[in-house]
Structures are given as structure tokens and as C-alpha cells.
Amino acid sequence: MAWMAWTTPTAIFFIVIASLLVTFTLLAIKFPETPRTGVLGFETTRGDRLFITLLGSAFINLIWLGLEAGPQPYALLVCLIYAGGVFRWV
Amino acid sequence: MNKTVNQKAWFLVLPVLVLVAFSAVIPLMTVVNYSVQDTFGNNQFFWAGLEWFREMLASERMWNALSRQLAFSVIILAIEIPLGIYIALNMPKKGFWASFCLVLMSLPLLIPWNVVGTIWQIFGRVDIGLLGYTLDKIGVSYNYTQDFFAAWATLIVMDVWHWTSLVALLAYAGLQSIPDAYYQAAKIDQASRWNVFRFIELPKMAGVLMIAILLRFMDSFMIYTEPFVVTGGGPGNATTFLSIDLVKMAMGQFDLGPAAAFSIMYFLVILLISWVFYTVMTNLDKRDGV
Known part of the structure; x- marks a missing residue:
């Protein structure tokens, strides 16, 4: 992973976006969107x-x-x- | 009958997601990482924070490239869309000539970008190119390597030559899907040619035209190979579009940080425009009940 030049702030940034996506996916499965x-x-x-x-x-x-x-x-x-x-x- | 909504079907797209992750998402994440750091090679990075974004937002060079890019996209759209519609309206509707025209129209679309660039690069040369030589002989001053207008004209004509067919084919497909009954009704009402176009053909073509505009806008907004082969971004910076400038910055100067910040902003603009077009398109479809 060193080639991707990770930093803590960018990692946090992507973790936040990924967790938002996962949360909304789960929400969409549990409570279908209208x-x-x-x-x-x-x-x-x-x-x-x-x-x-x-x-x-x-x-x-x-x-x-x-x-x-x-x-x-x-x-x-x-x-x-x-x-x-x-x-x-x- | 009511359709069953089953969001679990989304899991079926997982293989594509993995593929896209490798080809797009992971590289994009790397670009984000680069955009907040500085490097002098050797895979050593130093934290720079939002410095590159600040620098790029204040950079005249980027704004100039962006305005050239927008101007290019607007000009080619303003030519290709009406011209494509005009060609589609005048193409034979059936029989041998319809197929002949379709094949003929598809030919430019089959040629790879760099070959198109090379064709026009040679075509426009004053010493050996047919176009350049002819213009020179009839007394028109034309030199795309030195003259701003000649360079832009060459690139615009090249793009029109390469891509108008796409618009024409899409518009033609839209026209073919209009049932004869509409035209018969128009005839009974003694509608003029313009009214037939305005109230029957144009609304029926709206969906495919939207796709044509979206495709042509995105392609022209990301254009790289053709101008790179023909003018290399010159004369001076006259035809240095966004992607050419980006490659110069990232590969030529090895300014990975600023180039990454630049890429992210470029990407965001493209994402925004695509989203707007996509939303408009899906809403048109819904309105038409497709």
C-alpha cells in the first residue's frame, strides 16, 4: 500500500465516505427508498x-x-x- | 402489476464494482493522497495540506486552460448538434442508399483518435498536406503551427469531421422511431416543414439528442490525443486544453501534487456536468413514460 502514499487525514476522509455509503446501503435494504x-x-x-x-x-x-x-x-x-x-x- | 422492489439485486453488480475499483477507484484514491502531499521522487512524500488546491485555484494557467476547454466544447457542440440533425433529416429513410449512408457515416467513428490526429496533422501541412498546400496556393495564409486561428480552426474542423457522424446517427435513430401516423396527421393539418420539425421531430429526438450532447460534451471536455498529435497544445498555449495541461504538469514537470489537485477539480466538474445531464435525461424519459 506504500505506493498509494496514504496519510491519516486522507484515510479518515475515505473511511467517512465509505461508511456513509455502507450506512446508506444498509438503510436502503432495511427501509426501501421512496x-x-x-x-x-x-x-x-x-x-x-x-x-x-x-x-x-x-x-x-x-x-x-x-x-x-x-x-x-x-x-x-x-x-x-x-x-x-x-x-x-x- | 406492481413491480417488486428488491434492493438486494444490487449485490449482483459486485463483480463490476471490483473491476471498477481496480481501474478507477483505487487510482483516484491515490490521486487524492498525492493532492495533499509533495514529492521529489523516490516514493518519498511530504505533507502539504491544502496548499496545492489553494495554488491551483489561484492559478491563472488553470483558469486559462479551463476557459479554452469550455470554449472548445461549446463551439464544437454548436456546430455538431445542428449539423448532425440536418444530416439526419436529409438522409434516405430506407433502401440501399440508407444503408450506404449509414456505413459512410460510421467510417470516421471507427478511426482511432491518434490516427485522426495524424491524418489532420499531415492534411494541414503547407508543404505536403492537401488542405494546407491548396489553401497556400490560393493565397490563404494558413499555418496551424504558428497561427492561433489556424490552429483552432484545424482542431474544430477535425472534431466536427470525426464526431458529427455520431450525432447524425443518434438523431437518425430518433427520427426512425417516429410512427408514420404523426406525419400523416401533420399533413392533414397542413403543417409547414418547420412545424413538423419543431413539434414532431424535435420532441421525439429530444432523448437521443440529450445523449448526443452529453457524449459529445464529455468527450470534447476530456479531449487529449487529437490536439496533442496535431498542435501539441501550441502555438504557445493556444490549444493547451485541460488534459494537455494536466499531462504537462504531471508528467513533464513531475509536479504530482498540483497536478493531483488539478485532476480532482477537473473530475468534480465532469462529475457535476454528467450528473446534471443524467438527471435531465432520466426525467425526460419519465415524462415521456419510457
């Missing part, structure tokens, strides 16, 4: 909303970094608020 139409005007399932959250969070982090808006961990707070919004309204 699509619903949200503010975006199209049907989304729980998995879709997770995808929108993760992709959006990546962009929020990049924009935060590009605008030099402050320490990076605060971007994660914005992401959490964003995630709440996506799961509630999208």
Missing part, C-alpha cells in the same frame, strides 16, 4: 440526496478555499447545514 419530488422539481431518493450532498460539499470546500473565506473546518459546518437542507427539501 422517491419524492423536492424543490429542484425532480424525484430524488435518499441515495440521490447523499450524492448531491457529497458533490455539493466538495464544491463548497473548494469555493471556501478559493475565496479564502476563513479556516477550512468552518467550510465543513457550511456543508453540514447544506446537507441538512438537501435532506430536508431536495
Whole structure:
């Protein structure tokens, strides 16, 4: 695994994403998803909303970094608020 | 009859998942690891945090490559989509000539990218290329190795030559699926040619056109081989698109960290656009009840 040049932060990053995927897979098996139409005007399932959250969070982090808006961990707070919004309204 | 929803069927895709893990996911994870570190070779890495992302976001070079890339994609889409539709509308509907046209249209699609590049590289040369030589003889100043406009024109015409067929074939397939009854109804209503196109053909082609736009956008957004063979990104940086710039950075300068940060942003943009197209497409299908 040395060739992959692992670091602790990136390992944590991937573990978080992997556990999210596993959790949502298990959730989907236990409680089948029912699509619903949200503010975006199209049907989304729980998995879709997770995808929108993760992709959006990546962009929020990049924009935060590009605008030099402050320490990076605060971007994660914005992401959490964003995630709440996506799961509630999208 | 109600369909049974069985999420366990997803386990059947496990073999593909393993394959994709080896060919895409693990390399991508490695890129993420590189993007937060610096290396001078020898497989020794030093922690750099988000420095490369900060550097890339502020880098004029990356924004320039991105704008060139977007300009290229928009220009070729603006030409290939209408041209492809126009060709499809004028292709014979059945008989020998329909098959003949289909085969003829497929030919450019069968040629490997680097061969297409080589064909146009030679075709455009002023000393031995048919196109370059002819243009030179009739007094048009054309030199794709030195002139900005000539380089862009060559790449755009090359891409149009290579890929319009794809759009035309997809549009043709869409047109073929329209039942005759629609045209008969239009005839009874004395609809004009434009109205037939606007209200029958275009809506019926919308699905396949979406696929065509998605495929052409993604392909042109990731284009590497053809411009690399024809212009090598030149003159100067005039045709240095994202992937060419990325390879220069990663392989030429061995700046693995910045190149990895660059790749991740490139990947995110592509992921976003693909998702938008995919969502639009599936919703169109749902609306049409397919």
C-alpha cells in the first residue's frame, strides 16, 4: 500500500465516505427508498440526496478555499447545514 | 402489476464494482493522497495540506486552460448538434442508399483518435498536406503551427469531421422511431416543414439528442490525443486544453501534487456536468413514460 502514499487525514476522509455509503446501503435494504419530488422539481431518493450532498460539499470546500473565506473546518459546518437542507427539501 | 422492489439485486453488480475499483477507484484514491502531499521522487512524500488546491485555484494557467476547454466544447457542440440533425433529416429513410449512408457515416467513428490526429496533422501541412498546400496556393495564409486561428480552426474542423457522424446517427435513430401516423396527421393539418420539425421531430429526438450532447460534451471536455498529435497544445498555449495541461504538469514537470489537485477539480466538474445531464435525461424519459 506504500505506493498509494496514504496519510491519516486522507484515510479518515475515505473511511467517512465509505461508511456513509455502507450506512446508506444498509438503510436502503432495511427501509426501501421512496422517491419524492423536492424543490429542484425532480424525484430524488435518499441515495440521490447523499450524492448531491457529497458533490455539493466538495464544491463548497473548494469555493471556501478559493475565496479564502476563513479556516477550512468552518467550510465543513457550511456543508453540514447544506446537507441538512438537501435532506430536508431536495 | 406492481413491480417488486428488491434492493438486494444490487449485490449482483459486485463483480463490476471490483473491476471498477481496480481501474478507477483505487487510482483516484491515490490521486487524492498525492493532492495533499509533495514529492521529489523516490516514493518519498511530504505533507502539504491544502496548499496545492489553494495554488491551483489561484492559478491563472488553470483558469486559462479551463476557459479554452469550455470554449472548445461549446463551439464544437454548436456546430455538431445542428449539423448532425440536418444530416439526419436529409438522409434516405430506407433502401440501399440508407444503408450506404449509414456505413459512410460510421467510417470516421471507427478511426482511432491518434490516427485522426495524424491524418489532420499531415492534411494541414503547407508543404505536403492537401488542405494546407491548396489553401497556400490560393493565397490563404494558413499555418496551424504558428497561427492561433489556424490552429483552432484545424482542431474544430477535425472534431466536427470525426464526431458529427455520431450525432447524425443518434438523431437518425430518433427520427426512425417516429410512427408514420404523426406525419400523416401533420399533413392533414397542413403543417409547414418547420412545424413538423419543431413539434414532431424535435420532441421525439429530444432523448437521443440529450445523449448526443452529453457524449459529445464529455468527450470534447476530456479531449487529449487529437490536439496533442496535431498542435501539441501550441502555438504557445493556444490549444493547451485541460488534459494537455494536466499531462504537462504531471508528467513533464513531475509536479504530482498540483497536478493531483488539478485532476480532482477537473473530475468534480465532469462529475457535476454528467450528473446534471443524467438527471435531465432520466426525467425526460419519465415524462415521456419510457
